Amino acid sequence: MTLSAPREQHTTNTVLNARTDARAQGGQRSEWMPYLPAASSPFVPTDVDPTALVWAETVAPGGYTHKVLTRGSRIRFDDPTGDACAHLVLYNALEPTERLNVADTQKIPWQAYLGAGHPLLSGDGRVLATVLADTSGRHDAFCGTSTDAWNEQKYGDSRPEGPTPSGRGLLVKAAAKHGLGRRDLPPSISLFQGVRVETDGQLAWQGSFGAGTHVELVAELPLLVLVANVAHPLDPRPDYQVGPLRVHAWRGAATGPADPRFAATPELERAYLNTIDYAEARGL
Protein backbone atom coordinates (compact mmCIF):
# COMPACT_ATOMS: atom_id res chain seq x y z
CA MET A 1 0.00 0.00 0.00
CA THR A 2 1.18 3.44 -0.78
CA LEU A 3 -0.29 6.67 0.43
CA SER A 4 -3.25 7.93 -1.58
CA ALA A 5 -3.68 4.71 -3.54
CA PRO A 6 -7.18 4.55 -5.00
CA ARG A 7 -9.66 2.69 -2.86
CA GLU A 8 -9.98 -0.18 -5.34
CA GLN A 9 -6.26 -0.98 -4.85
CA HIS A 10 -6.61 -1.31 -1.07
CA THR A 11 -5.93 -4.78 0.30
CA THR A 12 -7.08 -3.90 3.80
CA ASN A 13 -10.74 -4.84 3.71
CA THR A 14 -10.42 -7.48 6.47
CA VAL A 15 -8.37 -7.70 9.63
CA LEU A 16 -6.18 -10.47 8.23
CA ASN A 17 -5.58 -8.53 5.01
CA ALA A 18 -4.84 -5.37 6.98
CA ARG A 19 -2.37 -7.27 9.13
CA THR A 20 -0.63 -8.65 6.05
CA ASP A 21 -0.51 -5.16 4.58
CA ALA A 22 0.95 -3.69 7.79
CA ARG A 23 3.54 -6.42 8.21
CA ALA A 24 4.69 -6.02 4.61
CA GLN A 25 5.81 -2.52 5.54
CA GLY A 26 8.45 -3.67 8.06
CA GLY A 27 12.17 -3.59 7.36
CA GLN A 28 12.07 -0.37 5.40
CA ARG A 29 14.45 2.52 5.99
CA SER A 30 13.88 6.23 6.15
CA GLU A 31 16.30 9.12 6.24
CA TRP A 32 15.50 9.80 9.89
CA MET A 33 14.94 6.94 12.26
CA PRO A 34 16.29 5.20 15.34
CA TYR A 35 18.54 2.20 14.63
CA LEU A 36 17.77 -0.85 16.76
CA PRO A 37 19.78 -2.43 18.06
CA ALA A 38 22.06 0.58 18.24
CA ALA A 39 24.94 -1.55 16.97
CA SER A 40 23.14 -1.74 13.62
CA SER A 41 23.62 2.00 13.03
CA PRO A 42 24.81 2.74 9.49
CA PHE A 43 26.73 5.72 10.90
CA VAL A 44 28.83 4.26 13.74
CA PRO A 45 31.42 6.92 14.64
CA THR A 46 35.02 6.03 13.83
CA ASP A 47 36.86 4.37 16.74
CA VAL A 48 33.61 3.40 18.49
CA ASP A 49 32.96 -0.29 19.08
CA PRO A 50 29.46 -0.87 17.63
CA THR A 51 28.66 -3.39 20.36
CA ALA A 52 29.16 -0.64 22.98
CA LEU A 53 26.47 1.56 21.41
CA VAL A 54 23.32 2.16 23.45
CA TRP A 55 21.67 4.83 21.28
CA ALA A 56 21.82 5.40 17.53
CA GLU A 57 19.39 7.66 15.76
CA THR A 58 19.00 10.21 13.01
CA VAL A 59 16.66 12.98 14.16
CA ALA A 60 14.56 14.53 11.40
CA PRO A 61 14.66 18.25 10.68
CA GLY A 62 12.06 19.66 13.04
CA GLY A 63 12.15 16.45 15.07
CA TYR A 64 13.03 15.62 18.64
CA THR A 65 14.36 12.75 20.68
CA HIS A 66 15.03 11.86 24.32
CA LYS A 67 16.86 9.17 26.24
CA VAL A 68 17.82 8.15 29.75
CA LEU A 69 21.53 7.28 29.89
CA THR A 70 23.71 5.80 32.58
CA ARG A 71 26.54 7.73 34.22
CA GLY A 72 29.68 7.56 32.09
CA SER A 73 27.86 7.31 28.77
CA ARG A 74 29.47 9.07 25.82
CA ILE A 75 27.05 11.04 23.67
CA ARG A 76 27.99 12.20 20.19
CA PHE A 77 26.00 14.60 18.05
CA ASP A 78 26.86 14.79 14.34
CA ASP A 79 25.80 17.50 11.93
CA PRO A 80 26.24 15.84 8.51
CA THR A 81 24.88 18.73 6.44
CA GLY A 82 25.90 21.83 8.41
CA ASP A 83 22.25 22.69 9.01
CA ALA A 84 21.50 20.72 12.17
CA CYS A 85 20.78 22.64 15.36
CA ALA A 86 20.58 20.48 18.49
CA HIS A 87 18.72 22.23 21.31
CA LEU A 88 19.59 20.38 24.52
CA VAL A 89 18.21 20.12 28.03
CA LEU A 90 19.85 17.76 30.52
CA TYR A 91 18.48 16.46 33.83
CA ASN A 92 19.79 14.24 36.59
CA ALA A 93 17.63 11.23 35.69
CA LEU A 94 17.32 10.25 39.35
CA GLU A 95 16.14 13.68 40.53
CA PRO A 96 14.95 15.77 37.57
CA THR A 97 14.68 18.88 39.73
CA GLU A 98 18.45 18.92 39.17
CA ARG A 99 18.83 20.16 35.63
CA LEU A 100 20.90 22.21 33.24
CA ASN A 101 21.59 25.69 34.59
CA VAL A 102 22.81 27.85 31.72
CA ALA A 103 23.82 30.75 33.97
CA ASP A 104 26.11 28.57 36.06
CA THR A 105 27.35 26.85 32.89
CA GLN A 106 28.61 30.22 31.65
CA LYS A 107 29.52 31.86 34.96
CA ILE A 108 31.43 29.15 36.79
CA PRO A 109 33.95 28.51 33.94
CA TRP A 110 34.21 32.30 33.33
CA GLN A 111 33.37 31.59 29.69
CA ALA A 112 30.23 32.28 27.66
CA TYR A 113 31.05 30.12 24.66
CA LEU A 114 30.83 26.34 24.77
CA GLY A 115 33.73 24.21 23.58
CA ALA A 116 35.87 21.19 24.46
CA GLY A 117 36.41 20.91 28.21
CA HIS A 118 33.34 23.01 29.08
CA PRO A 119 31.17 21.58 31.87
CA LEU A 120 27.39 21.58 31.47
CA LEU A 121 26.47 22.38 35.05
CA SER A 122 23.31 21.88 37.06
CA GLY A 123 22.07 24.39 39.59
CA ASP A 124 23.29 22.06 42.33
CA GLY A 125 27.01 22.58 41.93
CA ARG A 126 27.52 19.42 39.92
CA VAL A 127 28.50 18.53 36.36
CA LEU A 128 25.74 16.89 34.35
CA ALA A 129 28.00 16.39 31.31
CA THR A 130 31.38 17.52 30.03
CA VAL A 131 32.10 18.50 26.43
CA LEU A 132 34.91 16.13 25.43
CA ALA A 133 35.31 17.00 21.77
CA ASP A 134 34.04 19.73 19.48
CA THR A 135 34.94 20.13 15.82
CA SER A 136 32.30 22.83 15.23
CA GLY A 137 32.98 25.61 17.72
CA ARG A 138 29.67 27.19 16.71
CA HIS A 139 27.25 26.90 19.60
CA ASP A 140 24.99 29.12 21.66
CA ALA A 141 24.05 29.41 25.32
CA PHE A 142 22.34 32.81 25.10
CA CYS A 143 19.26 32.51 22.89
CA GLY A 144 17.71 29.27 24.06
CA THR A 145 15.29 27.69 21.66
CA SER A 146 12.37 29.07 19.68
CA THR A 147 8.91 29.52 21.18
CA ASP A 148 5.53 29.37 19.48
CA ALA A 149 5.33 33.16 19.68
CA TRP A 150 8.72 33.54 17.98
CA ASN A 151 7.98 31.14 15.14
CA GLU A 152 4.56 32.63 14.55
CA GLN A 153 6.01 36.10 14.04
CA LYS A 154 8.90 34.72 11.96
CA TYR A 155 7.27 31.96 9.89
CA GLY A 156 3.55 32.39 10.51
CA ASP A 157 3.22 28.96 12.11
CA SER A 158 4.63 27.10 15.11
CA ARG A 159 2.59 23.91 15.33
CA PRO A 160 4.72 20.96 16.45
CA GLU A 161 3.10 18.88 13.68
CA GLY A 162 3.60 21.64 11.11
CA PRO A 163 6.47 22.71 8.83
CA THR A 164 7.99 25.27 11.23
CA PRO A 165 7.77 23.77 14.74
CA SER A 166 9.15 25.67 17.72
CA GLY A 167 11.86 24.08 19.82
CA ARG A 168 9.90 24.67 23.00
CA GLY A 169 6.86 22.96 21.51
CA LEU A 170 8.94 19.85 20.88
CA LEU A 171 10.75 19.96 24.22
CA VAL A 172 7.38 20.18 26.00
CA LYS A 173 6.43 16.89 24.38
CA ALA A 174 9.78 15.24 25.09
CA ALA A 175 9.56 16.33 28.74
CA ALA A 176 5.97 15.09 29.00
CA LYS A 177 7.11 11.58 28.03
CA HIS A 178 9.10 11.54 31.26
CA GLY A 179 6.34 12.94 33.42
CA LEU A 180 7.75 16.46 33.30
CA GLY A 181 5.79 19.60 32.48
CA ARG A 182 6.34 23.12 31.29
CA ARG A 183 7.75 24.26 34.62
CA ASP A 184 10.45 21.61 34.29
CA LEU A 185 11.93 23.16 31.15
CA PRO A 186 14.78 25.55 31.97
CA PRO A 187 16.69 27.59 29.37
CA SER A 188 18.38 25.27 26.86
CA ILE A 189 21.64 25.39 24.91
CA SER A 190 22.08 24.71 21.20
CA LEU A 191 24.83 23.07 19.18
CA PHE A 192 26.11 23.66 15.61
CA GLN A 193 24.82 27.22 15.02
CA GLY A 194 26.93 29.93 16.63
CA VAL A 195 26.04 33.28 18.18
CA ARG A 196 28.57 35.81 19.44
CA VAL A 197 28.14 38.83 21.71
CA GLU A 198 29.50 42.10 20.30
CA THR A 199 30.95 44.89 22.42
CA ASP A 200 27.60 46.66 22.72
CA GLY A 201 25.87 43.43 23.65
CA GLN A 202 24.42 42.82 20.20
CA LEU A 203 23.88 39.12 19.54
CA ALA A 204 25.58 38.48 16.20
CA TRP A 205 24.69 35.47 14.07
CA GLN A 206 27.68 33.28 13.31
CA GLY A 207 25.90 30.21 12.02
CA SER A 208 27.39 26.90 11.04
CA PHE A 209 31.02 25.85 10.72
CA GLY A 210 29.88 23.66 7.81
CA ALA A 211 28.96 20.06 7.12
CA GLY A 212 30.52 17.17 8.99
CA THR A 213 31.21 18.47 12.48
CA HIS A 214 30.48 16.73 15.75
CA VAL A 215 30.30 17.29 19.50
CA GLU A 216 30.98 14.59 22.07
CA LEU A 217 29.82 14.68 25.69
CA VAL A 218 30.34 12.41 28.67
CA ALA A 219 27.49 11.94 31.13
CA GLU A 220 28.79 12.68 34.63
CA LEU A 221 25.50 11.64 36.25
CA PRO A 222 22.63 9.43 35.08
CA LEU A 223 21.06 11.69 32.50
CA LEU A 224 17.72 12.39 30.97
CA VAL A 225 18.59 14.01 27.64
CA LEU A 226 16.01 16.01 25.67
CA VAL A 227 16.91 17.13 22.14
CA ALA A 228 14.98 19.23 19.64
CA ASN A 229 16.44 19.68 16.16
CA VAL A 230 14.95 22.98 15.02
CA ALA A 231 16.02 26.21 13.36
CA HIS A 232 17.96 28.48 15.68
CA PRO A 233 15.79 31.49 16.61
CA LEU A 234 18.35 33.92 15.18
CA ASP A 235 18.88 31.99 11.92
CA PRO A 236 18.56 34.89 9.46
CA ARG A 237 17.25 32.79 6.58
CA PRO A 238 13.58 33.46 5.89
CA ASP A 239 13.02 29.76 5.21
CA TYR A 240 13.07 27.09 7.89
CA GLN A 241 16.30 25.35 6.94
CA VAL A 242 17.28 22.46 9.22
CA GLY A 243 19.32 19.36 8.45
CA PRO A 244 19.24 15.92 10.04
CA LEU A 245 20.95 15.38 13.38
CA ARG A 246 22.73 12.13 14.18
CA VAL A 247 22.95 10.93 17.77
CA HIS A 248 25.06 8.08 19.08
CA ALA A 249 25.76 7.06 22.66
CA TRP A 250 27.95 4.32 24.03
CA ARG A 251 29.19 2.97 27.31
CA GLY A 252 32.12 4.68 29.00
CA ALA A 253 33.43 6.07 32.25
CA ALA A 254 32.63 9.37 33.93
CA THR A 255 35.41 11.86 34.58
CA GLY A 256 37.72 10.81 37.42
CA PRO A 257 40.87 12.11 39.11
CA ALA A 258 43.08 10.32 36.57
CA ASP A 259 41.67 12.38 33.69
CA PRO A 260 43.65 15.54 32.88
CA ARG A 261 40.36 17.50 32.65
CA PHE A 262 39.49 16.64 36.27
CA ALA A 263 41.73 19.35 37.70
CA ALA A 264 42.03 21.57 34.62
CA THR A 265 40.72 24.50 36.69
CA PRO A 266 39.93 24.86 40.42
CA GLU A 267 36.24 25.31 39.58
CA LEU A 268 36.18 22.12 37.52
CA GLU A 269 37.97 20.10 40.19
CA ARG A 270 35.44 21.09 42.86
CA ALA A 271 32.55 20.48 40.44
CA TYR A 272 33.81 16.96 39.73
CA LEU A 273 34.38 16.36 43.44
CA ASN A 274 30.77 17.35 44.14
CA THR A 275 29.56 15.08 41.34
CA ILE A 276 31.56 12.08 42.49
CA ASP A 277 30.47 12.71 46.08
CA TYR A 278 26.83 12.47 44.98
CA ALA A 279 27.45 9.40 42.85
CA GLU A 280 29.34 7.59 45.60
CA ALA A 281 26.67 8.30 48.20
CA ARG A 282 23.98 7.00 45.85
CA GLY A 283 25.95 3.89 45.02
CA LEU A 284 26.23 4.78 41.34
Place this chain on the structure above:
Amino acid sequence: MTAPTSTVPVGASYAEGSVLDWSRTLLPGRVVLDEQVASNAPWSAVVAAGQVLTIVDVGGNQSADCLMYNAADPEERYSVPDTLTWQQNAYVTTGTVLRSNEGRPLMTVVGNEIDRQDTIGGACSKESNTLRYGHHVMYHHGCRENFLAEASRRGLGIRDLVSNLNWFMNVPVEADGALGIVDGMSAPGRRVAIRAEMDVLVLVSNCPQMNNPCNDFNPTPLRMIVVEPSGAQE
Protein backbone atom coordinates in the same frame (compact mmCIF):
# COMPACT_ATOMS: atom_id res chain seq x y z
CA MET B 1 13.67 42.50 75.45
CA THR B 2 17.22 42.60 74.16
CA ALA B 3 18.14 40.35 71.30
CA PRO B 4 19.74 37.10 72.46
CA THR B 5 23.31 36.43 71.50
CA SER B 6 23.74 33.71 68.90
CA THR B 7 26.42 31.37 67.64
CA VAL B 8 24.88 31.24 64.16
CA PRO B 9 27.30 32.46 61.46
CA VAL B 10 24.80 34.64 59.62
CA GLY B 11 25.86 36.72 56.63
CA ALA B 12 27.41 40.13 56.87
CA SER B 13 25.38 43.29 56.61
CA TYR B 14 26.60 46.71 55.54
CA ALA B 15 29.37 48.42 57.37
CA GLU B 16 28.58 51.18 59.81
CA GLY B 17 28.78 54.52 58.06
CA SER B 18 27.80 53.15 54.62
CA VAL B 19 26.09 55.79 52.50
CA LEU B 20 22.40 54.97 52.15
CA ASP B 21 20.08 56.89 49.82
CA TRP B 22 16.49 55.68 50.00
CA SER B 23 15.52 57.86 47.02
CA ARG B 24 11.90 57.77 45.75
CA THR B 25 9.80 56.36 42.96
CA LEU B 26 11.28 56.81 39.49
CA LEU B 27 7.84 57.37 37.96
CA PRO B 28 5.12 59.46 39.60
CA GLY B 29 1.88 57.88 40.67
CA ARG B 30 -0.30 56.71 43.50
CA VAL B 31 1.85 54.56 45.78
CA VAL B 32 0.29 51.13 46.34
CA LEU B 33 3.29 49.52 48.04
CA ASP B 34 6.46 50.87 49.62
CA GLU B 35 8.69 48.36 51.40
CA GLN B 36 12.26 48.04 52.54
CA VAL B 37 14.14 44.80 51.98
CA ALA B 38 16.83 44.15 54.58
CA SER B 39 20.24 43.03 53.41
CA ASN B 40 20.38 39.25 52.76
CA ALA B 41 16.55 38.95 52.70
CA PRO B 42 14.05 37.81 50.07
CA TRP B 43 10.96 39.74 48.99
CA SER B 44 7.97 39.19 46.71
CA ALA B 45 4.84 40.99 45.58
CA VAL B 46 2.28 40.85 42.82
CA VAL B 47 2.53 43.90 40.57
CA ALA B 48 -0.72 44.40 38.70
CA ALA B 49 -0.79 45.07 34.97
CA GLY B 50 0.06 48.71 34.31
CA GLN B 51 1.66 49.32 37.69
CA VAL B 52 5.31 50.31 37.88
CA LEU B 53 7.81 48.85 40.32
CA THR B 54 10.79 51.05 41.23
CA ILE B 55 13.71 49.22 42.80
CA VAL B 56 16.10 51.51 44.66
CA ASP B 57 19.73 50.47 45.05
CA VAL B 58 19.88 52.13 48.46
CA GLY B 59 23.53 51.45 49.26
CA GLY B 60 24.87 51.23 45.72
CA ASN B 61 26.00 48.19 43.71
CA GLN B 62 23.65 45.87 45.58
CA SER B 63 22.54 43.06 43.33
CA ALA B 64 18.76 42.52 43.39
CA ASP B 65 18.33 39.04 41.92
CA CYS B 66 14.91 38.92 40.32
CA LEU B 67 12.48 36.36 38.92
CA MET B 68 9.04 37.10 37.46
CA TYR B 69 5.97 34.92 36.93
CA ASN B 70 2.61 35.32 35.27
CA ALA B 71 0.61 35.65 38.50
CA ALA B 72 -2.37 33.84 36.98
CA ASP B 73 -0.29 30.95 35.56
CA PRO B 74 3.18 30.72 37.13
CA GLU B 75 4.23 28.02 34.66
CA GLU B 76 4.74 31.05 32.45
CA ARG B 77 7.79 32.77 33.89
CA TYR B 78 10.74 34.97 33.11
CA SER B 79 13.03 33.63 30.41
CA VAL B 80 16.54 34.97 29.92
CA PRO B 81 16.98 33.48 26.43
CA ASP B 82 13.63 34.77 25.18
CA THR B 83 14.37 38.23 26.54
CA LEU B 84 17.77 38.27 24.82
CA THR B 85 16.61 36.71 21.55
CA TRP B 86 13.72 39.11 20.99
CA GLN B 87 15.91 42.15 21.52
CA GLN B 88 19.01 40.50 19.97
CA ASN B 89 21.15 41.94 22.72
CA ALA B 90 22.78 40.37 25.77
CA TYR B 91 22.25 43.34 28.11
CA VAL B 92 19.16 44.78 29.78
CA THR B 93 18.55 48.51 29.59
CA THR B 94 15.76 51.07 29.14
CA GLY B 95 13.15 49.69 26.80
CA THR B 96 14.07 46.05 27.32
CA VAL B 97 10.97 43.88 27.31
CA LEU B 98 11.33 41.15 29.93
CA ARG B 99 9.77 38.14 28.24
CA SER B 100 8.37 34.85 29.43
CA ASN B 101 9.23 31.32 28.40
CA GLU B 102 6.29 31.65 25.98
CA GLY B 103 7.88 34.73 24.42
CA ARG B 104 5.27 37.11 25.86
CA PRO B 105 6.02 40.42 27.61
CA LEU B 106 5.95 40.13 31.40
CA MET B 107 7.40 43.56 32.20
CA THR B 108 9.14 46.43 30.43
CA VAL B 109 12.06 48.50 31.70
CA VAL B 110 10.63 52.03 31.64
CA GLY B 111 13.30 53.78 33.70
CA ASN B 112 16.92 52.92 34.34
CA GLU B 113 19.76 54.85 35.95
CA ILE B 114 22.50 52.26 35.24
CA ASP B 115 24.39 51.81 31.94
CA ARG B 116 23.25 48.24 31.66
CA GLN B 117 21.69 45.59 33.84
CA ASP B 118 22.71 41.93 33.92
CA THR B 119 20.66 38.88 33.10
CA ILE B 120 23.43 36.43 32.23
CA GLY B 121 25.14 35.92 35.58
CA GLY B 122 22.35 33.99 37.27
CA ALA B 123 21.94 33.60 41.01
CA CYS B 124 24.48 32.57 43.60
CA SER B 125 23.85 29.45 45.62
CA LYS B 126 25.46 27.50 48.39
CA GLU B 127 26.19 24.79 45.86
CA SER B 128 27.70 26.95 43.13
CA ASN B 129 29.69 28.83 45.77
CA THR B 130 31.56 25.57 46.42
CA LEU B 131 32.68 25.56 42.79
CA ARG B 132 33.55 29.23 42.66
CA TYR B 133 35.26 29.71 46.02
CA GLY B 134 35.60 26.35 47.77
CA HIS B 135 33.72 24.14 50.17
CA HIS B 136 34.64 26.36 53.10
CA VAL B 137 31.86 28.78 52.04
CA MET B 138 29.15 26.12 51.73
CA TYR B 139 27.53 27.51 54.89
CA HIS B 140 27.12 30.98 53.38
CA HIS B 141 23.64 32.19 52.53
CA GLY B 142 22.79 32.50 48.81
CA CYS B 143 20.17 33.85 46.43
CA ARG B 144 18.93 30.39 45.55
CA GLU B 145 18.13 29.93 49.25
CA ASN B 146 16.19 33.19 49.22
CA PHE B 147 14.34 32.22 46.05
CA LEU B 148 13.39 28.81 47.46
CA ALA B 149 12.14 30.28 50.74
CA GLU B 150 10.15 33.06 49.10
CA ALA B 151 8.84 30.82 46.28
CA SER B 152 7.53 28.36 48.88
CA ARG B 153 5.44 31.16 50.40
CA ARG B 154 3.83 31.59 46.96
CA GLY B 155 3.17 27.92 46.30
CA LEU B 156 6.21 27.56 44.04
CA GLY B 157 9.27 25.36 44.37
CA ILE B 158 12.58 24.31 42.95
CA ARG B 159 11.04 23.39 39.59
CA ASP B 160 10.08 27.03 39.24
CA LEU B 161 13.57 28.49 39.60
CA VAL B 162 15.17 29.45 36.30
CA SER B 163 17.92 31.79 35.15
CA ASN B 164 17.18 35.23 36.58
CA LEU B 165 17.86 38.92 36.21
CA ASN B 166 20.28 40.86 38.42
CA TRP B 167 19.43 44.51 38.89
CA PHE B 168 22.52 46.67 39.57
CA MET B 169 24.97 43.85 38.77
CA ASN B 170 27.64 44.10 36.06
CA VAL B 171 28.56 41.08 33.93
CA PRO B 172 30.45 41.97 30.75
CA VAL B 173 31.03 39.47 27.95
CA GLU B 174 34.42 40.04 26.37
CA ALA B 175 35.42 39.34 22.77
CA ASP B 176 36.83 35.88 23.52
CA GLY B 177 33.74 34.91 25.52
CA ALA B 178 35.31 35.67 28.90
CA LEU B 179 32.45 36.49 31.23
CA GLY B 180 32.25 37.32 34.90
CA ILE B 181 30.91 39.54 37.64
CA VAL B 182 33.01 42.69 37.96
CA ASP B 183 32.75 45.92 39.92
CA GLY B 184 29.31 47.48 39.54
CA MET B 185 28.32 50.71 37.79
CA SER B 186 25.62 51.73 40.27
CA ALA B 187 25.66 54.08 43.26
CA PRO B 188 23.52 54.82 46.35
CA GLY B 189 20.00 55.85 45.33
CA ARG B 190 20.18 54.67 41.71
CA ARG B 191 16.95 53.16 40.44
CA VAL B 192 15.33 50.97 37.86
CA ALA B 193 11.61 51.07 37.06
CA ILE B 194 9.73 48.18 35.45
CA ARG B 195 6.14 48.25 34.28
CA ALA B 196 4.01 45.12 34.54
CA GLU B 197 2.50 44.09 31.19
CA MET B 198 0.28 41.53 32.94
CA ASP B 199 -0.29 40.73 36.61
CA VAL B 200 3.22 39.62 37.58
CA LEU B 201 4.56 37.94 40.69
CA VAL B 202 8.00 39.42 41.31
CA LEU B 203 10.50 37.50 43.44
CA VAL B 204 13.62 39.30 44.61
CA SER B 205 16.62 38.08 46.53
CA ASN B 206 18.61 40.85 48.12
CA CYS B 207 21.88 39.12 47.30
CA PRO B 208 23.91 38.05 50.33
CA GLN B 209 27.04 37.11 48.35
CA MET B 210 30.25 38.15 50.12
CA ASN B 211 32.79 36.47 47.86
CA ASN B 212 32.60 38.64 44.73
CA PRO B 213 31.93 42.28 43.82
CA CYS B 214 28.20 41.83 43.01
CA ASN B 215 27.35 43.59 46.29
CA ASP B 216 30.52 45.64 46.57
CA PHE B 217 31.40 43.23 49.42
CA ASN B 218 28.97 45.27 51.54
CA PRO B 219 25.35 43.97 51.36
CA THR B 220 22.89 46.85 51.69
CA PRO B 221 19.06 47.20 51.74
CA LEU B 222 16.72 47.71 48.80
CA ARG B 223 13.57 49.79 48.57
CA MET B 224 10.62 48.56 46.53
CA ILE B 225 7.96 51.06 45.48
CA VAL B 226 4.93 50.16 43.38
CA VAL B 227 2.85 52.95 41.87
CA GLU B 228 -0.22 53.32 39.73
CA PRO B 229 1.31 55.72 37.22
CA SER B 230 -0.34 59.10 37.07
CA GLY B 231 1.39 60.69 34.11
CA ALA B 232 4.58 61.26 32.27
CA GLN B 233 7.97 60.17 33.54
CA GLU B 234 9.67 62.57 35.94
